[in-house]
Amino acid sequence: MEKIKQGLGISRRNLMRGAAAVAGTAALGRAGGALAQSKGKIVVGTWGGDYARLLTKNIEDPILKAAGWEVIQDQAGDPQRRSKMQAERRLPRGTSDVQGLSALNIYQMHALGVTDKIDYSKLKNAKHILPSMKFEAGVGHIYSGKVAVYNANLVKTPPTSYADTLNPKHGSKLAIIDIQYQYTLVAAALAAGGGVTDMDGAKKLLLELRKAGCRIYPTNEAFAQGLAADEFEVGIMWKARTVQWQNKGINVKSVAPTEGTLAYTSGFVIPSNAPNKDGAYAYLDAMLEPSAQEAFAIDMGYNPTVDNANVAPDLNERIGFTPEQIKNLRNMDFGFMTDHDVELKEWWDKEFKA
Known part of the structure; x- marks a missing residue:
């Protein structure tokens, strides 16, 4: 019992010391002004x-x-x-x-x-x-754009537009990314001379590219691996990604398309x-x-x-x-793409990729 009392006494003394320390810290906090304000x-x-x-x-x-x-x-x-x-x-x-x-x-x-x-x-x-x-x-936080990209090891005359890039003349030297089907469809609509919702023109052009032998890579990473291995010459991709690939030693370059660059924006709501x-x-x-x-x-x-x-x-x-290219940034029609996404994905999977 005596040991218990001794133990309680020590605990009380420690508790009092701790309370004093907390009080002192609080006083310092008040003196510090903004540092104590949450x-x-x-x-x-x-x-x-x-x-x-x-x-x-x-x-x-x-x-x-x-x-x-x-x-x-x-x-x-x-x-x-x-x-x-x-x-x-x-x-x-x-x-x-x-x-x-x-x-x-x-x-x-x-x-x-x-x-x-x-x-x-x-x-x-x-x-x-x-x-x-x-x-x-x-509100947009950061952005990049869907640009024409080309393998600088293989291409002497860079493309200048979506139309130059998404062209059947490239055959199997053109690469497309499967998971980017929405932006590829819109880029193809612009390449075909239409607006961002001209899906008939986009589908017609993409089927021509498929018939000509364009490559389809499943992911951005697979596209980069094909680029590094010189498997193709041209494609479309986010400019920010090309910078990351350049940092890894891949000899890729990009061009803002003359039709206006499709913007990719990450933001907050x-x-x-x-x-x-x-x-x-x-x-x-x-x-x-x-x-x-x-x-x-x-x-x-x-x-x-x-x-x-x-x-x-x-x-x-x-x-x-450039300032002019920034003025020409294009957004997809978000309402249109939301309303038609299911049917466009079905067409992509069953007709374009088939």
Whole structure:
């Protein structure tokens, strides 16, 4: 019993010391001002891997956490995150404040009534957003473009357009990527002289390419392997990917097509039942800061979506587009592609690939 009393005495003394230490720390925190102020929690739905790591490195740690925000990432593939958003739609409070999606999925989620319209008056960086990256229900974070690419080991006269690239004359020296069927169909529509919804012209041209012997690679990675092995000469691909391949020693070059480059945009939306909408807008503004945009250009090879980011000329030459090419960036018709996606995929699988 005496040992127990002694033990309790020691515990009480330690407890008193600990309480004093906590009080001292709190006093220091009050003296430190902003360091002790917490603005709240922001939950970010995002892909994992390098993208999530770079969000932390370039946006969350240096800008948001430094300003007093707590940021928590909810990492998953976009199909899983979109399903979760839909499942939570009727709840008064969802579980995320912002979600990372492609431009097409930004459109689709808003059409389903899952996301808010963006109030651009709440973003101090709104005036710097490129017009093509300013969506009704989302804000573009980074972008690249679907460009003509060619194997510099084999091609002496580079293509200048989608029409030059998606041309039956190339035969088996032209490569197409299966998983990119949506953007390939739209590029083929432009190559055939139509608009972004001219699927009749696109299908006719693609069947001609197939008859001429064009190669079909299942994935972006398989396309890169074929390129490195000199299996083909030309194709279409994201410019950012070609930069990554160049960094790995593949002798590939790219050209912005004269028809206007199809843009691929990764951006963020605000769920309609986001629990912290002030935090959501803080996140959007932080991702648009020049420092964050410049860092993503260096780290990932994608272009800034604002006009006040300073990208070094040598890097911009590799990843970027001229002012005229930026003006000519084209988006697919997201509504059309959403409405016709099932039938287009069925045609691709059963007629084009057959």
